[in-house]
Amino acid sequence: MENNxxxxxxxxxxxxxxxQSEEWRKFQESTGRKTYSIVEENFNASIIEHELPLVxxxxxxxxxxxxxxxxxxxxxxxxxLVNLAKENNVxxxxxxxxxxxxxxxxxxxxxxxxxxxxHDVQPRELFIIDITKPEEQLLAEMKAKTRYNIRxxxxxxxxxxxxxxxxxxxxxxxxxxxxxxxxxxxxxRDGITSHPEDYYRKMIETIPENILKLYVAEYENKIIAANxxxxxxxxxxxxxxxxxxxxxxxxxxxxxxWQQAKDAKAAGCARYDFGGIxxxxxxxxxxxxxxxxxxxxxxxxxxxxxxxxxQRKYWAYRVxxxxxxxxxxxxxxxxxxxxxxxxx
Numbered sequence: 001m002e003n004n005x006x007x008x009x010x011x012x013x014x015x016x017x018x019x020q021s022e023e024w025r026k027f028q029e030s031t032g033r034k035t036y037s038i039v040e041e042n043f044n045a046s047i048i049e050h051e052l053p054l055v056x057x058x059x060x061x062x063x064x065x066x067x068x069x070x071x072x073x074x075x076x077x078x079x080x081l082v083n084l085a086k087e088n089n090v091x092x093x094x095x096x097x098x099x100x101x102x103x104x105x106x107x108x109x110x111x112x113x114x115x116x117x118x119h120d121v122q123p124r125e126l127f128i129i130d131i132t133k134p135e136e137q138l139l140a141e142m143k144a145k146t147r148y149n150i151r152x153x154x155x156x157x158x159x160x161x162x163x164x165x166x167x168x169x170x171x172x173x174x175x176x177x178x179x180x181x182x183x184x185x186x187x188x189r190d191g192i193t194s195h196p197e198d199y200y201r202k203m204i205e206t207i208p209e210n211i212l213k214l215y216v217a218e219y220e221n222k223i224i225a226a227n228x229x230x231x232x233x234x235x236x237x238x239x240x241x242x243x244x245x246x247x248x249x250x251x252x253x254x255x256x257x258w259q260q261a262k263d264a265k266a267a268g269c270a271r272y273d274f275g276g277i278x279x280x281x282x283x284x285x286x287x288x289x290x291x292x293x294x295x296x297x298x299x300x301x302x303x304x305x306x307x308x309x310x311q312r313k314y315w316a317y318r319v320x321x322x323x324x325x326x327x328x329x330x331x332x333x334x335x336x337x338x339x340x341x342x343x344x
Contacts, residue, residue, distance in 0.1 A: 006233055009044055012066050013098055014299045015126055015273055016235025019062035020046045023207050023232075030206045031199060036084060042068035043077035049088070055317040059085050059093040063122060063301075067102050078109050082307065091313030092306045096122055103302045110307065117304035118321045123276025125298040127289045128235075131265045131272045138261070138293075146254060146291035153255035156219070160259050163214040175216050176204060178223040182242035189245060190284075200240070203228070212239075215260060217252035225252040229260045236264030237273040257292065 009017035018024055025035045025046045036047040036059075045065035051057045065081065085093050094117055097103040107114050131138065139147055163175040180197050187194040203212065211232055217225040225243040229236055238260065243253055261272045277286040277298055308314045 005039060005044065008042075008068070009066050010233040010235070012068055013063060014301075015063060015098075015128065016232055016237060016271065017063065017066060018230050018232040018235070018237060019122070020044055020064045020066050021232060022046070023211055024062075027203055027206045030202045036088075038065075038077065038080055038084065040077055040080075042070075045077075045081050047081075047084070049090070052317065054320065055091060055313050057088065057090045058317075059088075059090050060121065061093065061095045063096050063098065065095060065106075066098065067105060069099075069101060078106055082110060082112060082309065085307075085309050091310040091317065092308050094121065094304055094306050096120075096304050097302050100302055103305065106305075106307075113308045113311075114305050115308065117306045118318060118325075120303045122301070122304070123278075124301055124303050125277050125279060126301075127274040127277045127286075127293075127296070128271050128299050129261075129274070129293040129296050130270065131236075131261055132270050135262065135265070141293050141295065143291040143294055149251040149254040150258045153217075153251040156250040158224075158250050158252045158255055159218045160255060161216050161218065162263075163216065175214055175223065175226070176201070178216065179214060179226040179228075179242065182223070182226055182244055183240070185244055186242040200228075213263075215256050217256050219247050219250050219252065222247075224250070225256055227253075227256050227260065229264075231264065231267055231269065234268070234270045235273055236260060236267070236269045236271070238275050253288070261292075 006021070009020050013020065022037075025037060025048070028048050029035050034049040036045075036049070038045040038047070043065060045061050048060045048062065049057055050060055059081075061081075065077070067077070081093060095106065097106060129138075133141075139150075142150075161175075163173065180200060183194050183200070186192075204214070207230075211230055213229050213231065215227045215229060216223045222244075224247045225241070227241040228239045230239050238257065241253065241256070257274070264272050274289040274292065277289055279286065279298060282290070306314065
């Protein structure tokens with residue numbers, strides 16, 4: 001049954017379906033969240049319960065539900081998901097269909113209103129490349145600058161290692177501690193909010209070591225970059241990454257990505273998922289990722305949608321969200337004004 005479920009999720013998920021896996025659900029439970037699972041012949045919904053102040057609980061189905069595109073049983077399965085939400089006093093169900101056709105299936109088979117969520121939880125665009133090609137061809141299809149940076153890292157003496165994970169004694173290892181340090185460095189440099197340390201520690205403790213691997217890059221005996229990668233079925237996914245402010249000129253992140261792709265190929269994976277990109281901007285991390293296969297088009301998703309179970313709770317949530325967005329925009333505007341005045 002387990003292998004059949006993995007195969008079903010994989011074959012009906014453009015990204016490989018790890019966020020709908022049992023391993024991901026158990027990891028979410030380890031962080032203190034309540035989860036549910038609906039598994040049928042043509043349907044899988046791994047569900048995470050969230051709770052917000054004032055408006056209460058909602059269900060989140062990351063990159064799901066996973067539905068067979070040839071299924072004739074959508075109606076009862078969606079109904080089971082809705083009934084589970086009602087039984088648990090949930091205000092809405094946030095879903096992330098794997099295609100416009102699946103979104104249409106869901107809309108056609110529930111009487112409840114479905115509306116676009118105020119924001120997408122997972123990226124709308126993923127950059128996934130075919131790694132069944134020979135290594136020489138994969139290198140040839142890269143941008144010249146990307147190939148150059150991979151080779152430069154090797155010439156500069158960057159050394160790569162993988163670290164066994166999930167053993168409790170290893171969650172406090174040098175490699176893990178350096179990864180956590182680099183996450184903070186990267187977040188500060190890029191102006192982003194990272195997960196709390198305990199989130200990553202729980203991930204390392206609970207996801208099996210044959211699935212989750214920590215790659216580290218060392219230069220002059222110092223870890224300067226590190227990535228978490230997931231090997232699930234036929235897809236390897238770059239999950240989290242970080243790098244130091246020092247020694248960025250040795251291009252360690254390029255070598256890390258290439259090694260992960262090669263290891264995935266050797267492990268029998270057919271696809272390497274670089275994660276989210278934004279082709280509208282095409283800058284920063286997107287530019288970095290696209291350099292590995294500039295002719296590959298991104299995999300696109302409809303985004304996050306909400307099935308409204310309780311109208312009062314849901315629209316109270318939307319009003320609160322709207323107020324918060326206005327507050328955030330106001331703060332950004334005031335901060336920008338302050339910076340401009342200081343620069344004068």
